[in-house]
Amino acid sequence: MSEDAAPAHGTAEWTQTPLGSYLLEREQAYFDKAVADIFGYNAFQMGLPELELLRASRIQLRCRVAPSGVPDMRAELPDLPIASNSADLILLPHVLEFAQHPHQILREVERVLMPDAQVVISGFNPYSLWGWRRVFHRGRDFPWRGRFISLMRVKDWLALLGFEIIGGQMACYAPPSRQEKWLERFSFMESAGDRWWPIAGGVYFLQAVKRVRGMRLIMPKWSDRLAPAKPLAASAQKVREKEEALTARTIKQ
Numbered sequence: 001m002s003e004d005a006a007p008a009h010g011t012a013e014w015t016q017t018p019l020g021s022y023l024l025e026r027e028q029a030y031f032d033k034a035v036a037d038i039f040g041y042n043a044f045q046m047g048l049p050e051l052e053l054l055r056a057s058r059i060q061l062r063c064r065v066a067p068s069g070v071p072d073m074r075a076e077l078p079d080l081p082i083a084s085n086s087a088d089l090i091l092l093p094h095v096l097e098f099a100q101h102p103h104q105i106l107r108e109v110e111r112v113l114m115p116d117a118q119v120v121i122s123g124f125n126p127y128s129l130w131g132w133r134r135v136f137h138r139g140r141d142f143p144w145r146g147r148f149i150s151l152m153r154v155k156d157w158l159a160l161l162g163f164e165i166i167g168g169q170m171a172c173y174a175p176p177s178r179q180e181k182w183l184e185r186f187s188f189m190e191s192a193g194d195r196w197w198p199i200a201g202g203v204y205f206l207q208a209v210k211r212v213r214g215m216r217l218i219m220p221k222w223s224d225r226l227a228p229a230k231p232l233a234a235s236a237q238k239v240r241e242k243e244e245a246l247t248a249r250t251i252k253q
Contacts, residue, residue: 011048011050011142012050014141014142014143015050015051017178018177018178018179018180018183019176019177019178019183022172022174022183023172023202023203024051026171026172026203027053027093027122027171027203028051028053030122030169030171030205031053031054031056031091031093031120031122032055032056033056034120034167034205034207035053035054035056035057035059035089035091035120036056036057036058038057038058038059038088038089038118039058039059039088040059040087040088040089040114040117041059041060041061041088042059042061042063042086042087042088042089043057043059043061043062043063043087043088043089043090043091044062044063044064044065044082044087044089044090044091044112045062045063045064045065045090045091045093046065046066046077046090046091046092046093046095046105046109047065047066047077047092047093047094047095047098048066048093048094049064049065049066049069049070049071049072050069050070051093052064053091053093054089054091057089059088059089065077065080077095077099077105077108078099078101078104078105078108079108080108080112082112083112084111084112085111085112085113085114085115086112086114087112087113087114087117088113088114088117088118089117089118089119089120090109090112090113090117090118090119090120091119091120091121092105092109092119092120092121092122093121093122094122094123094124094143094146095121096121096123096149096154097123097124097143097146097147097148097149098145098146098147102149102157103157106157106158106161107161110161110162110163110210113210114210115210115211115212116209116210116211116212117209117210118166118207118208118209118210119163119207119208119210120205120206120207121154121205121206121207121208122203122204122205122206123148123149123151123154123203123204123206124143124146124148124202124203125148125150125151125170125199125200125201125202125203125204126148126149126150127150127199127200128172128173128200128201128202129173129174129175129176129200129202130148130172130176130202130203131148131202133175133176134146134148151168151199151204151206154206155206158206158208162210162211162212162213163208163209163210163211164208164209164211165206165207165208166207166208166209167205167206167207168204168205168206168207169204169205170198170199170200170201170203170204170205171190171201171202171203171204171205172190172201172202172203173189173190173197173200173201173202174186174187174189174190174202176202
């Protein structure tokens with residue numbers, strides 16, 4: 001199985017922990033709000049098939065895609081069996097930081113999305129308390145074994161692929177403690193985070209639109225009419241007879 005897939009094994013178990021529930025509550029709230037006003041025919045959630053992040057979407061066909069677990073469609077994310085220009089919405093919940101080639105996944109997303117369709121991404125912020133926890137954490141459990149990607153890098157990748165950022169948010173400012181009492185004690189940081197340290201959230205969200213710039217050829221304005229012929233100047237002729245002189249004078253006038 002390719003590593004360019006979903007997050008890691010044990011994700012479902014981790015979401016049942018106090019820290020996992022703390023993260024899931026904020027992620028679910030953001031995705032519910034982001035997808036509620038997006039319309040279309042086909043929506044796909046890439047990765048984390050155990051979560052229903054498309055539950056608030058009004059799109060009729062909603063499909064969870066992952067290489068393992070219990071998705072609606074099993075597929076490797078860098079090589080999606082989905083037609084080009086067919087999706088109206090794609091969610092990427094913590095997919096890029098667990099992929100060996102994250103930029104290739106974004107290329108595949110760009111291929112699948114229709115023009116003016118949207119992608120919503122969530123990722124762990126390396127420049128946060130969660131990022132520091134990952135540096136000093138030893139182990140292979142979720143989410144610390146992922147390679148956290150900075151928000152600016154993801155924005156650069158999206159810009160290179162022709163996406164336009166239309167929304168985003170930070171969340172999970174509290175220290176990533178395993179104990180619920182400490183998460184509750186630092187709950188004040190959640191409301192103050194956007195004001196006092198807006199770039200230090202443990203998780204970031206990005207919402208982008210695929211833009212396709214058309215090309216318009218400016219052609220010269222050709223005229224179907226031919227240029228009018230210039231009138232020929234009358235030349236002096238030698239008139240021999242009176243009748244010819246009268247005719248020549250009439251034509252000259």
